[in-house]
Amino acid sequence: MASLLHYFILIPMVGFFISLTIPGKREGLLSWSTFGIVGIHMLSAQVFIVAWAISGFPTLDFKDLVLFKSSDYEFFLDFSFDKITAVYLFVGSFLTFLVTLYSRYYLHREEGYKRFFNTILFFYIGYNTIIFAGNLETMFIGWEILGISSFLLIAFYRDRYLPVKNAVKVFSIYRVGDVGLILAMWMSHHLFHENVTFLKLSNYELVHEHLQTHSMIGVFISIVILISAAAKSAQFPFSSWLPRAMEGPTPSSAIFYGSLSVHIGVFVLLRTFPFWDHQLSVRILIGSLGLVSSLIATGIARVQSSVKSQIAYASIAQIGLIFIEIALGFTNLALIHFAGNAFLRTYQLLVSPSVVTYLIREQFYNFVPRHHTIEDSWPKRLEYSLYILCLKEWNMDSFMYRFLWNPIKVMGKKLNLFTVKNLFLIFVPIYLIGLYCVYNKQLIHPTVQYYLPIVFSLIGFVMVLKSFAERKDVMLSWMLVVMNHFWVALAISFNESFDFNHVHLYLSGIASAGMLGYMALVRIKRLEHAIDLDQFHGHSYRHPRIAFVFLLCSLGVSGFPITPTFIGEDLMFSHIHEDQIMLAVLTSLSFIVDGLAIIRIYARVFLGPHVKSQYEMAYRSS
Numbered sequence: 001m002a003s004l005l006h007y008f009i010l011i012p013m014v015g016f017f018i019s020l021t022i023p024g025k026r027e028g029l030l031s032w033s034t035f036g037i038v039g040i041h042m043l044s045a046q047v048f049i050v051a052w053a054i055s056g057f058p059t060l061d062f063k064d065l066v067l068f069k070s071s072d073y074e075f076f077l078d079f080s081f082d083k084i085t086a087v088y089l090f091v092g093s094f095l096t097f098l099v100t101l102y103s104r105y106y107l108h109r110e111e112g113y114k115r116f117f118n119t120i121l122f123f124y125i126g127y128n129t130i131i132f133a134g135n136l137e138t139m140f141i142g143w144e145i146l147g148i149s150s151f152l153l154i155a156f157y158r159d160r161y162l163p164v165k166n167a168v169k170v171f172s173i174y175r176v177g178d179v180g181l182i183l184a185m186w187m188s189h190h191l192f193h194e195n196v197t198f199l200k201l202s203n204y205e206l207v208h209e210h211l212q213t214h215s216m217i218g219v220f221i222s223i224v225i226l227i228s229a230a231a232k233s234a235q236f237p238f239s240s241w242l243p244r245a246m247e248g249p250t251p252s253s254a255i256f257y258g259s260l261s262v263h264i265g266v267f268v269l270l271r272t273f274p275f276w277d278h279q280l281s282v283r284i285l286i287g288s289l290g291l292v293s294s295l296i297a298t299g300i301a302r303v304q305s306s307v308k309s310q311i312a313y314a315s316i317a318q319i320g321l322i323f324i325e326i327a328l329g330f331t332n333l334a335l336i337h338f339a340g341n342a343f344l345r346t347y348q349l350l351v352s353p354s355v356v357t358y359l360i361r362e363q364f365y366n367f368v369p370r371h372h373t374i375e376d377s378w379p380k381r382l383e384y385s386l387y388i389l390c391l392k393e394w395n396m397d398s399f400m401y402r403f404l405w406n407p408i409k410v411m412g413k414k415l416n417l418f419t420v421k422n423l424f425l426i427f428v429p430i431y432l433i434g435l436y437c438v439y440n441k442q443l444i445h446p447t448v449q450y451y452l453p454i455v456f457s458l459i460g461f462v463m464v465l466k467s468f469a470e471r472k473d474v475m476l477s478w479m480l481v482v483m484n485h486f487w488v489a490l491a492i493s494f495n496e497s498f499d500f501n502h503v504h505l506y507l508s509g510i511a512s513a514g515m516l517g518y519m520a521l522v523r524i525k526r527l528e529h530a531i532d533l534d535q536f537h538g539h540s541y542r543h544p545r546i547a548f549v550f551l552l553c554s555l556g557v558s559g560f561p562i563t564p565t566f567i568g569e570d571l572m573f574s575h576i577h578e579d580q581i582m583l584a585v586l587t588s589l590s591f592i593v594d595g596l597a598i599i600r601i602y603a604r605v606f607l608g609p610h611v612k613s614q615y616e617m618a619y620r621s622s
Contacts, residue, residue: 001052002062005079008048008089009128011041016121024114031104034117038100038124042093049086057083061134061199068505068567073189073574075567077141078134078197084270087335088131088263091342095259096124102350103251112156116249119156123149127260131267135197136185137570139268141561143181146261147174148555151599153252154245155607159538164607166244168599172405173241175595177231177265179588183224186573186584191217202274217578222276225268226286233265233319234312236293239300240397242316246308250349253308258315258345263338266319269326270334283327290323299390307352315345408593412469415462420476423483427459431490438493453491457586460487464590467597471534474521474601481597482514482557484590485565491583492572502575506568513556513563520550524605533601536608547606554602558595 015037022030052058060081068075100120107113126145133139151174155167188196191210200206211218229235234242245257256262269286276282294317301313318341325334375383389395417426434456437444444452460483467480489503524539524546525531531539540547556563569591576584 001048001055001058002060002079002081004048005060005062005081005132006064006077008041008045008132009079009125011044012037012121012124012128015041016118016125019114019118019121022114027108027113030114030117031100034121035097035100035104037121038093038097041124042097045089045093049090052081052086059199059202061197063134063197068571070502073502073571074195075137075570076135076195077138079132079138080134080198081132084267084331084335085131087339088267089128091339092124092127092131092260095255095342095346096120096127099251099255099346099350102254103249106251107249110249112158116153116156116252119149119152120252120255123153123256123261127264130264133271134199135195136181136188137195139271140178140181140185140570141566143178143264144560144566146264147171147178148560150174150245150256150261153248153256155603156248156252158540158607159609161536161608163247164536164603166247167607168596168603170241170245171599172596173231173238173400175592176238177228178595179592180224180228180231182569182573182591183584183588184221184228185570186576187217187221187224187578189574190578191221198271201272204274204278207275208278218276218279219282222272222279222282223285225272225276226282226289229265229268230289231265232268233262233323234316235265235289235320235323236296237396237399239293239297239313239316240393240400243304243306243309243312246306246312250353254346254349257312258349259342262315262319263322263342266322266326266334266338269323270331273326273331277329287324287327290320290327292320293317293323294320296390296394299386300393303387303390307356308349311345311348311352315341408465409469412465412467415466415469418463418466418476418480420473420479423476423479427483430459431486434490438490441494449494453494453580453583454586456487456491456494457583457590460484460491461586461590461593463487464593464597468593468600472532474525474531474533474605475518477533477597477601478514478518478521481594481601482510482518484594485510485557488572488587488590491587492575495575495577495580502568502571505564506572507565509556509559509563509565509568513553513565517550517553517557520546520553521605524550528611531605533604535611536603537605538608538610540606541610543606547602550606551602554598558598559591 015034018033018037019030022033024030052060060079062079064077064079066074066076100117103116103120107116110116122145126142126149129142129145130139131142133142151167151171154170155164157163191214192200231238242257242262246253248256297313297316297320301310301317304310304313318337322334322337322341325331325337375386434452437449437452441449463480464484467477467484470477470480486507489507493503521531524543527543528537528539531537552562556565559565559569573584573587576587
């Protein structure tokens with residue numbers, strides 16, 4: 001049975017490639033092919049679950065494919081199946097089937113009909129990759145697919161300002177979760193000295209043996225996993241992104257942010273539960289985070305004027321309760337709670353347009369006075385203060401801007417040293433000197449050699465800060481994000497005498513995607529004459545092919561699993577020593593801001609209202 005697991009990823013993958021070949025005008029063929037593939041997947045899942053149950057509910061694990069192997073490192077795909085996967089598979093396949101059927105009629109004659117079904121199948125590939133993943137590396141492939149498909153579905157109405165703006169905002173939170181998972185992989189390599197599978201993590205003796213002498217490493221891994229889970233499941237302080245994600249079509253809101261994608265953080269905690277089960281401090285932290293999220297989200301949900309926002313915050317509150325259940329060790333209850341919440345939120349989101357219509361009609365005929373609530377018995381000052389706080393969503397959105405994104409922009413704007421001319425006159429010679437030092441380490445004093453990796457990684461981080469804050473020169477911003485990866489590779493190359501094929505593997509995808517992306521920007525500049533990063537230009541309207549090519553290049557540079565850079569990122573982190581916290585932090589921050597800068601370039605140049613539109617556009621949200 002274990003050898004059949006990877007077919008649950010291959011079925012939606014085949015459907016995705018089939019949907020790419022179908023012309024956009026063939027709505028019936030496109031929807032029926034998607035509907036058929038998802039239906040086959042659902043039936044196969046149900047048959048497999050029944051057969052697995054008859055076999056006695058065994059835990060299955062299948063090492064499928066080794067993508068890269070060296071003397072001290074192995075990157076392989078591993079698939080597993082147990083009760084957690086079974087529940088997520090049943091819920092996911094059934095709800096995706098229903099939403100696909102619903103979307104056939106809901107999106108009829110929509111301009112992006114083909115794009116929607118392509119993205120849904122792409123999302124389904126990522127979802128199945130995550131739930132069947134047998135190790136963190138395989139999970140990270142699905143994690144990245146889920147992130148970019150979220151961005152594309154939120155920005156589905158790409159000729160409008162707000163959907164694109166909110167898509168970039170959601171992607172920025174997802175990027176934090178991405179790096180949290182990378183850091184978990186990095187430190188787990190040092191803890192177990194191997195690419196550890198979830199099956200081995202369920203071995204208490206093995207985990208206890210390694211954590212006995214490295215308890216702080218265990219706490220660190222658990223915390224970064226919690227950060228990833230909180231970011232993906234919209235828990236405090238990342239809760240504000242979920243209602244913003246509702247800018248996409250109602251079917252995508254139902255399947256993404258009501259049922260499946262928003263519960264992936266819960267899945268990560270359930271999957272890694274045997275690792276942090278005996279760490280009391282981590283369990284208290286997870287429970288406290290869930291409690292705070294539930295209390296805050298419940299209050300916010302009660303004052304929302306939008307039905308989608310109400311459902312979003314209600315879902316956040318329930319997921320907070322699931323976090324508490326997991327922290328208390330009630331994993332079976334958490335799975336039941338997940339299934340119930342997923343079905344309920346999907347139903348609520350799908351019927352929400354009809355319900356709103358009925359309520360609008362009813363209010364003219366049946367006036368119902370407001371019912372008294374428990375808050376009416378509180379002191380008025382407390383009641384009004386809580387009302388204002390909930391109305392402002394506890395300032396979580398402005399908090400993220402004030403203390404995270406705005407400081408990055410302010411620092412970036414002051415880095416006027418970075419110009420195209422200075423890149424070639426100053427930083428390229430410095431980089432060449434650094435390369436000379438790498439190949440002649442014996443000539444460098446040990447103290448200097450110790451600090452050089454930090455200096456070079458700091459230069460890379462400063463470059464992406466400038467790229468993220470750049471508002472005029474698109475070419476400069478793109479060059480800076482590409483060069484950042486070269487500085488990261490140079491910094492880590494000082495660490496030890498490892499095979500430089502690892503560096504070449506990492507930079508091969510960066511170099512090819514970087515050059516092709518630069519050519520795409522040059523092409524669009526020749527056609528449109530003036531592009532900058534000060535506003536959205538919407539050039540995908542007239543140049544969809546160039547936009548698609550640049551999107552692929554953006555994914556390649558950001559480490560998406562379409563180039564060797566995806567494996568290379570994990571390789572680079574595996575060469576950072578466990579005591580080099582500063583180097584790991586700078587590299588992680590570089591990857592976060594690098595991804596944000598790249599998606600910002602793509603969104604500003606190719607998405608949003610067309611710059612030459614004759615119609616008035618809303619450029620600010622309320």
